[in-house]
Amino acid sequence: MGRKNCRKKEKIFLMTFTPEQLKTILLRIIDKKPNTKIELNFVRTKTAAELHIFQPANRLLLSEYQKLTKSKEIPQLPWLEKLLKKADIRSISGISVVTSLVKPYTCPGKCVYCPTEVRMPKSYIATEPAAARALRLDFSPYEQVKQRVEMLEKNGHATDKIEYIIKGGTWNAYPLKYQYWFILESFRACNDLSRRGKRRIPLLTEKNSLEELQDALEQEQRYNEHCKHRIIGLTLETRPDAITAKTIFHMRRQGCTRIELGLQAPDDKILDLIQRGHTVEQFEKAILLLRSAGFKVDLHFMPDLPGTTPDHDIEMYRLLFEKETLRPDMVKIYPNTVIKSAELYKWFQKGKYKPYGEKELFRALSEMKMITPRYCRISRLIRDIPETEIEAGNKITNLREALSAELKKIGKQCVCLRCREIGRQKENIDADTIPQLFIDEYKTIGGTEYFLSFEDANRVAVFGFLRLRIPTKRSPDLTPSEEEKKYRTQLSLLEKFLPENKDCAFIRELHVYGKVVQIGKREKKDSQHKGLGKQLVAAAEKLCKEKGFKKVSVISGVGVRGYYRKLGYRKIGTYMVKKLK
Ligand code: SF4
Structure with a gap:
């Protein structure tokens, strides 16, 4: 078949949904009666996979629902309408x-x-x-x-x-x-x-x-x-x-502004076995350079790789936060799966590789959630691979929800940044909570990180946060570490490429949570645009001065340069920089 025809066929397969398919998904949702949008999405994803179709948008389901209620094939269900409309x-x-x-x-x-x-x-x-x-x-x-x-x-x-x-x-x-x-x-x-x-x-x-x-x-x-x-x-x-x-x-x-960087396992033996083609030390050098340029780093970690065990996975994950050379801002935990087009499939067929059972994987992941510190965000817990493509390995699509429910049963809770975002914790704090400023400090190679956050007094919900980096070698009272000396050449080169950052501390991330409030508009209930961002920046600048820094550089996204201009920053090179008075 010609390439063109092949595309055409795919288009029909991928994008078109018959009324019967939409009805099947709707009936399944009605049967399961999900309480939240997450639960609804789970039922939708699972049913779509069973039907070998992609997930239809809720907007399509809503319009089919309206047709079916009109023809009295299904009853009017306000809870379903509300969930489908919720955006x-x-x-x-x-x-x-x-x-x-x-x-x-x-x-x-x-x-x-x-x-x-x-x-x-x-x-x-x-x-x-x-x-x-x-x-x-x-x-x-x-x-x-x-x-x-x-x-x-x-x-x-x-x-x-x-x-x-x-x-x-x-x-x-x-x-x-x-x-x-x-x-x-x-x-x-x-x-x-x-x-x-x-x-x-x-x-x-x-x-x-x-x-x-x-x-x-x-x-x-x-x-x-x-x-x-x-x-x-x-x-x-x-x-x-x-x-x-x-x-x-x-x-x-x-x-x-942010880099997704695959490490997969902080263990050279495993990296060698899976033919990653780089070492842990190379990763450490990369994360140092990136942080020294103000980037945020989202590290990819893969449990259940060849050559490991659930306990070793837990230990390796712990290492991510114990080693000053790692300590990522975010992690994506992708449990390994066997896909037919990968070399690993041959290993699997020959019995050279066998994935964990569901129970073992679940235990390892629960431990990992408990290890994750407050400053780190578990941005993903599973890759968006359709179940039909997975030959072996994890097939639980709502892994995150299942883990949270399991931890809740035993009275535990993940404190990673994502789990504590205000949008997910609204029910667990008082509506009139006044956010308080917390400052967590942790060392990383080449600098000290300050995680400034506005949270409720019990630290259940985060309203907004800022990542500040104080580079070690620039601070007059601190000397470069042995590890940092190893990477001197690359760091000096970095200074040549980005001279605008000379003698600067870094604001690496500023984020105020809440449902998106459109720029220029204000919504009473949401935390964005309530001045929390400004307060975080002011607190960071104060900290910089206390640490002997006279300049702050922000790795600002293009669309927020205007925001920093209003706070007295100006664009130098590709950063927004401010001289502190
Ligand atoms: S081979 Fe695949 S997993 Fe490995 S670095 Fe390339 S894209 Fe990433």
Whole structure:
């Protein structure tokens, strides 16, 4: 079959839902009577997987429900209507997330568990929801972003603050021109959705020169600072051995604020066995460089890999927070699964690899949740791989909810940042709670991290937080550690690439939670725009002065530069910098 026909067939399979399929899902939801949107989404996902279709949007279910109630095939159910209309889950963290995928390309890695599909970027499966969308749109960054923003708007989400995540293999392995073009097109999509009148920035392709692409991107970024759909954060996925002072420089220029970095296991023997192609030390160097440039790091950890045990997984996870060289801001815990297109499938068939049972995995994950410190956010606990693609390994799709329920039964609770976000804890604190400022301090290689947060007195709910880094070598009363001395050359190089950060402390992240409050509007109930952000910045600046720093640098997303300008910061290079008085 020709490529074109094949695409066409996929399109029908992926995107069309028959009334019968929608009705089946609705009847299952009615039967299970979920109480929350999360529970509803779980039933929807599971039923869709059984029907071998992708999840229909709640908006489609709602319209089918309305037809069926009109024809009296199902009764009017106000609780169901309310759940289907409720549009606050995606934006519960205060931002709307938009994801796109890069085109298929080779990755320097040879990881045995990694799916390999020729039509997909390495590690992605065509049936994953975001991947399916990207494939359908021929991996066009413009269309992926545009259609996603439009869809979010249609479903009732505010889209003025966008956390943009670019997925697929190793970002830095792609040609530099492709990288700049991809991001240029993404910004153009957001800007075009709010642009009035003709655009003056010419349309460019990958064939244009690097300088032209970089200039055009700068122009689109400047436009984005004030437009309706602002990109307030940009996340890129890459490998530790791809992180150098130079790649960091380019990623900053592209507007990146957060890096997803695969470690998988802090154990060289396991890394060797699974053919990761890098060591733990290389990861440590990467995280030091990234933090020294103010980036946030989302570390990927994989339990149940070949060569480990549940107890060893727990110990390795503990190490992530004990070692000063690691201590990530966020973690994605992806229990290993066997996918047919991965090398690991052959190991599995030959009996060379056997995944844990559900019980063992559950025990290990529960322990991990209890180990996670307050400053770290478990951003994911499972990868979005359709059950039908998994040959062996975890198939529980609502792992996070199941774990929370299990911990609750034994009177325990995860204190990771995500679990304590105010949007998830509203029922557990008084409505008139006045947030208090807490400051947690922890050492990392090359600096001290301060996690400033506004929480209720019992630290059940977090209203907002700020990550401040005080670099060790800049503080007059502290000397560089042995470990830091090891990475001196790369750190000096980093200073040359990013001179704007000389003698600066870093605000690496500022986040005030609540349902997205549109820029310029105020909502009484939500914590965004209530001045908590300003107070956090003021507290951080005070701390910097106490530690002997006269300058603060913010790794600001393009869409929040204006916010920092109002607080006295100005753009120098790719950062927002303020001289403290
Ligand atoms: S580095 Fe990532 S994308 Fe590349 S092979 Fe390994 S898991 Fe797959």
